[in-house]
Amino acid sequence: MKALVTLALVAPLAACTPRGPALPNAEGFSPLPPAPASSDSLAGNPDLAAYGQSLFFTTGLSFDQRRSCASCHRPDRAFSGAAAIDTRGFGPRDVPPLVGVARRTSWMWSGEVDSLEQACLHGFGDEDVLGGSLPSTLRFVAQSAALAEQHRSLFGNPPKADGRDEMRRTLDELGRALAAYLRQLEGGPSRFDEAAADQSRSILAADARRGFELFHGRAACNRCHGGPNFSDGKVRDQGLPDLPEMAFGLDPDDPLAKLEAGQRETNPGLVRTPSLRDVARTAPYMHDGRFADLREVLRFYSESVGNTVEARARGVTLKAVPMSEREIADLEAFLRSLDSAPLPGQLRRPVR
Ligand code: HEC
Numbered sequence: 334m335k336a337l338v339t340l341a342l343v344a345p346l347a348a349c350t351p352r353g354p355a356l357p358n359a360e361g362f363s364p365l366p367p368a369p370a371s372s373d374s375l376a377g378n379p380d381l382a383a384y385g386q387s388l389f390f391t392t393g394l395s396f397d398q399r400r401s402c403a404s405c406h407r408p409d410r411a412f413s414g415a416a417a418i419d420t421r422g423f424g425p426r427d428v429p430p431l432v433g434v435a436r437r438t439s440w441m442w443s444g445e446v447d448s449l450e451q452a453c454l455h456g457f458g459d460e461d462v463l464g465g466s467l468p469s470t471l472r473f474v475a476q477s478a479a480l481a482e483q484h485r486s487l488f489g490n491p492p493k494a495d496g497r498d499e500m501r502r503t504l505d506e507l508g509r510a511l512a513a514y515l516r517q518l519e520g521g522p523s524r525f526d527e528a529a530a531d532q533s534r535s536i537l538a539a540d541a542r543r544g545f546e547l548f549h550g551r552a553a554c555n556r557c558h559g560g561p562n563f564s565d566g567k568v569r570d571q572g573l574p575d576l577p578e579m580a581f582g583l584d585p586d587d588p589l590a591k592l593e594a595g596q597r598e599t600n601p602g603l604v605r606t607p608s609l610r611d612v613a614r615t616a617p618y619m620h621d622g623r624f625a626d627l628r629e630v631l632r633f634y635s636e637s638v639g640n641t642v643e644a645r646a647r648g649v650t651l652k653a654v655p656m657s658e659r660e661i662a663d664l665e666a667f668l669r670s671l672d673s674a675p676l677p678g679q680l681r682r683p684v685r
């Protein structure tokens with residue numbers, strides 16, 4: 334009898350026990366608002382995104398028919414790359430993730446590209462990316478019966494591989510289709526978002542919670558990696574040593590010559606602050622992929638940021654925030670809680 338009474342008393346108590354304090358200061362970081370709506374006149378037409386998905390996964394765009402967008406932007410890595418590659422003579426460039434790419438406010442590591450559509454074309458006519466020439470890539474689309482038909486039924490005109498204006502128009506249309514596909518790559522809520530919404534202790538382990546405290550507390554990472562994207566989208570100089578030489582002098586006729594930056598000429602250290610969502614899936618790190626894992630990045634923030642010769646020469650004011658190994662581990666645990674929930678399988682492979 335006594336046991337029963339105790340049980341009866343304990344059970345309702347347990348049900349009322351608060352599930353732990355709220356995740357303090359998570360407002361502003363979560364939830365992730367929907368990506369800005371597309372202004373494309375065909376937005377909402379599922380055929381546009383499906384065409385983009387076909388283009389994304391075809392190896393036909395590359396000069397040797399062996400490489401697709403997905404070879405570098407790998408679906409199993411939040412559409413980022415496993416290794417940095419050379420592009421346009423810029424030196425090694427890390428392949429950024431494309432999950433969440435529609436939320437950026439500027440594109441490419443330089444932050445110089447102001448539309449997702451334009452960013453999608455970065456590989457066209459770039460020897461280091463898709464290889465070959467712009468006309469040869471466009472010829473593949475024009476000569477592929479299936480792609481050309483999709484193209485014509487969407488845009489009312491066939492894809493063209495000759496004539497300057499027609500090539501430009503075809504390129505714009507391909508950019509629109511690719512962007513429409515990428516706009517669908519919105520990752521689901523991360524463990525961090527779940528904890529912020531549910532305020533439940535059990536969702537986020539103690540180390541990740543301490544890491545979040547440090548992130549917006551003493552380490553002040555949120556000064557730049559703030560907001561729901563964990564980036565303010567601004568370009569800035571961290572004084573990373575030995576940035577590779579930037580190559581200039583693209584053919585001014587190159588329709589993508591805009592990728593070049595006057596900005597870089599005056600300060601080659603300027604890099605867009607990357608989002609930290611999905612960051613655990615996107616090694617290697619930094620614009621040139623110089624760090625193999627998150628520990629190396631965090632040690633850089635703890636020990637050397639702002640202390641390099643380059644940082645001093647370029648007047649970088651960012652200071653290292655010394656952190657213990659445990660604090661570094663806490664920050665890493667927090668960053669790992671930012672992995673988004675997996676995308677539906679049909680978005681991660683070629684259509685059909
Ligand atoms: C050889 C590897 C490679 C291939 C193939 C490739 N990319 Fe990329 N992609 C990169 C690299 C490297 C960057 C970053 C370059 C930079 O910022 O200078 C990038 C950047 C991007 C960005 C900008 C992301 C951001 O956060 O700003 C988009 C969008 C993109 N690629 C889409 C595509 C599409 C679409 C294709 C296929 C038509 C493609 N990429 C093919 C390596 C590749």
Ligand code: HEC
Nearest residue numbers: 552553554556557569604605606607618619620630634651
């Ligand atoms: C002054 C602005 C600023 C502050 C403060 C800052 N970051 Fe960064 N962070 C950047 C920029 C800019 C880059 C890109 C640098 C590059 O690629 O050369 C970056 C890159 C990173 C990367 C690599 C991401 C990737 O995809 O390659 C991680 C991880 C990161 N920061 C975490 C942190 C953490 C954790 C803190 C706090 C200890 C922090 N950052 C503080 C601006 C900042």
